Amino acid sequence: MEEKLILKNRLKVARAEKNLSQGDLAELVGVSRQTISSIETGQFCPTAKLALVLCIALDKKFEDLFYFD
Structure with missing residues (x-):
């Protein structure tokens, strides 16, 4: 059985940490x-x-912003 990988992100949290709209x-x-x-x-x-x-702009590693659920 194939499991579907769904890419999730923590973009909103990282953006808020930088006080960016x-x-x-x-x-x-x-x-x-x-x-x-x-x-x-x-x-x-x-x-x-x-x-x-986005990772560069927010000064985050890819795995800190994006992950599979």
């Missing part, structure tokens, strides 16, 4: 505020490139 983070990484919101709520799975850019 969704709009602030979006501007830093070059996407819309709606994209950040969609990632935080699990409606959108970021590309590898965007995930790494």
Whole structure:
């Protein structure tokens, strides 16, 4: 039986630690505020490139921001 891996994230917590709004983070990484919101709520799975850019912007390791549930 195949188990489906679902990518989860701690983006909202990491963003709050840096005192950034969704709009602030979006501007830093070059996407819309709606994209950040969609990632935080699990409606959108970021590309590898965007995930790494988010890690750099938030000064976090990939495994600190993203995980499988």
